[in-house]
Amino acid sequence: MTPTLLRRGCGILCAVIFCWLILKWIGWATIVEFRADLLFYTGQHLLLVLISMAAALVVGIAAGVGLSRPSMAGSAERFMQVFNIANTVPPMAVLAIALAFFGIGAISAVLALWLAALLPIVRNTYQGLRNVDPALKEAAKGLGMRPLQSLLKVELPNAWGVIMNGIRIALAINVGSAPISFLIGANSLGNLIFPGIYLNNAQQMLLGAFATAALALVLDGLAALISHCLTAFQGNGAVEEAA
């Protein structure tokens, strides 16, 4: 117990010192000055992330599930290539393309963020479901589960760990890419970063960047917590040896 506590204590201490140094660097005056902007743009940033992530979750998990069905076994990899190619297009380029179709504003930004978040979710959902022990699937089928019952009661619960990893990667990409959407006129923490760069205001830029990083860490922590709850049955309890 003691070494664990010691390690945790050290970690927290380091984090506190790190935050204090950053705040010191940004300067308390800057935070007070941009207080209203910070709150507003954090809210706008969150909104972009939540909408695009929600859309990516719905489409990504559905596509992953669809591709992992036995009837798709022959063509699943080809479809995955389509997602792969889509993912190699950088968010900047997607922003530009989206701008051509939807014009300036949040819709283009959401579209670009959605696309960026999609692949890790599809890939991990597909892999997670495919890697579920075939014995479990056979047992589910043999006991008389219908395909949907097998998916919901056996396959998805046993793939959550892998799927949640994909969601966390997507979330990190999403939160980190959202500031760029400033360039096409959507509101995000980029509205602090880019003007900071243009006006050579390092404090303002750092404030935006630090807020983005903090947001990414908090959301990732939340996702980790959900993941932990979903896979609680995999805990490390002692195995009792008995005949």
Next chain:
Amino acid sequence: MIELDALSKVFPTPKGGSGAPAVDNVSLTVQKGELCVFLGPSGCGKTTTLKMINRLIEPSSGRVLIDGNDTAEMDKVELRRSLGYVIQQIGLFPNMTIEQNITVVPRMLGWSAQRMRERARELMAMVALEPGQYLSRYPRELSGGQQQRIGVIRALAADPPLLLMDEPFGAVDPVNRSVIQDEFLQMQRTLGKTVIMVSHDIDEAIKLGDKVALFRSGQLKQFAHPDRLLADPSDEFVRAFVGADHTLKRLLLISAGDAADDSPSSPLGTRVGDARARMEEEDRRYLVISDAAGKGVGFVRRHDLRHVDDATPIDTYLREFSTTAEGGENLRVVLSRMYECNTSWLPVVDDNGLFMGEVTQESIAAYLSTRHGASETSIKAPGAEV
């Protein structure tokens, strides 16, 4: 009762053609309450045949009849819910507690929560696992043997009349396997379930099977009682598969009571003269003595009585049995004990200690040299043959 009628399965080859049949025209009938073992080497079609019964694999041709109903006309899912299914990898769902695992099928059948809870406790008691201790645990917290037991009772949860088992005890270590096999056999006899079990282990088939179906390259080579299989292999393949020691393997199947000869016994108080006369008449060197109730109490040796007066009661010369055989023990155990005690015969006693006859090395040899399998034999004591 379950009937396989000219069942065949041909898997399409990747090129679109059809290869050699995986299962070729298999017909057999398993009676209600019987435990039938599908036996054979890898790739012989035994598992494919089993999976065609619950339609995890659809037959190419032929029919499966359960109590006269063609399974092809039933809903696949309903059919599977009405049959128990156990797989080698056990396949407990790691995301469900033991109780949720056991009640998977009852829940799909819409049982009430109360009924499911009671059923789970009843089943746990059947495999001697403490419900309070285990029901709320997850599968990973149980040992391999415990998981295997849960796998079996999960299949039994909705009380299906027929249980299909695909190498159910293959993943358990040998010591636990033997224990679980014994438990399972006991349970099967008590519940009267019809069981079809796939195995590649001849010893398991002999131990558990009422009938053994031996497969090779998709064909059913022999379908018979295990003793029949060992005593009278139908061809060279069967002979090779059951092993060069197939005659010795039969020892497992024969109980001491069945192999006991009709040796006589004399009551306590018999006079030495009468006993000696009897032994001489039947050409015996010893004679078992029983009490009034028929319990074997010991024996006398002819050698000991050589210079004794005819009128003396025999009781003085009574020797105690060094060891006895229970009527229900198999001959392998009995023979092992005979060698251990360096004796050529053992008195066989039933549950109440009543003398049933003797097992001698001659009587075992006589039994094993017969080919009539499980049918009744009456073995003559050596002296009585003349």
